[in-house]
Amino acid sequence: MTSTxxxxxxxxxxxxxxxxxxxxxxxxxxxxxxxxxxxxGGLLYHFASKNELVxxxxxxxxxxxxxxxxxxMAAPDGxxxxxxxxxxxxxxxxxxxxxxxSRLAQSGRYxxxxxxxxxxxxxxxxxxxxxxxxxxxxxxxxxxxxxxYYRSALFPSGENVTPDTDExxxxxxxxxxxxxxx
Numbered sequence: 280m281t282s283t284x285x286x287x288x289x290x291x292x293x294x295x296x297x298x299x300x301x302x303x304x305x306x307x308x309x310x311x312x313x314x315x316x317x318x319x320g321g322l323l324y325h326f327a328s329k330n331e332l333v334x335x336x337x338x339x340x341x342x343x344x345x346x347x348x349x350x351x352m353a354a355p356d357g358x359x360x361x362x363x364x365x366x367x368x369x370x371x372x373x374x375x376x377x378x379x380x381s382r383l384a385q386s387g388r389y390x391x392x393x394x395x396x397x398x399x400x401x402x403x404x405x406x407x408x409x410x411x412x413x414x415x416x417x418x419x420x421x422x423x424x425x426x427x428y429y430r431s432a433l434f435p436s437g438e439n440v441t442p443d444t445d446e447x448x449x450x451x452x453x454x455x456x457x458x459x460x461x
Contacts, residue, residue, distance in 0.1 A: 286315075286317060286321060286325060287325045287335070289315045289316065289317065290311060290312075290315045290317065290322055290325055290326060290332070290335075291332070291335050291336060291339055292315070293311050293312075293314035293315035294306055294311050294314075294315075294332050294335075294336065294379070295336070295375050295376075295378075295379045296314060297310055297311060297314055298379045298382050298383065299375065299378050299379055299382065302382070303382055303383055303386045303388070304386075306329070306332075307329075308322060308323070308326075308328075308329060308332075311332065330389075333383060333389050333391070333392060334391070336376065336379055336380065336383070336392075337380070337391060337392060337395045339372075339376050340373075340376040340377065340380050340395055340396075340399065341395060341398070341399070343372055343373040343376050344373065344376075344399040344402065347365070347373055348402060348403075348406060351365075351406065352406070357410075358406065358407075358410045359407065359410050359411060359420060359448065359451065360444075360448055362403070362406075362407065362420070362424060363420070363423070363424060363427070363444050363447060363448060364444055366423075366424040366425075366427040366428045366431075367427060367428065367431040368428055368431045368432035368435065377396075380392050380395065380396055381396070384396060400421070403421060403424075404417055404418065404421050407420050407421055411451075411455060412455070413455055413458055413459075415458070416451065416454055416455055416458065419451075419454070420451060423447060423451075427444075
């Protein structure tokens, strides 16, 4: 059985690649159509403007984040453990969706992207708070996860760039125990 990618997804993939590799300003409709291997009319059939491409990326980010939350909630090794272990940049579809969303947010032209990123982060924070029972520790885990992701993206081939996740999880457990005895 072969896997087919929809024209809409090919266009979004092209938009992602251009923005990630060359910046948001180079992602013109003509450049996206060319990169996707579709006519400009074909692109316009799916996305009538650059803002609609951005909206398509927001929908993609939202869907991928929802899928990850479902995976995290069903993780046999525990949600927090899996969340921390997934905090490494590996060029997954969700990584690419976050990268493009970050670049679009940084441009200052797309406030709706910032709103979408905040919603995803807030979902993760609620999920962590529910799992850990402590909003402060949940925020710390979220920020620790951000740091792990940032370091792995910044130093993709570096050794000993990120600490052992088991040690971090042990420290989180100790912190929860210490805070519960207050």
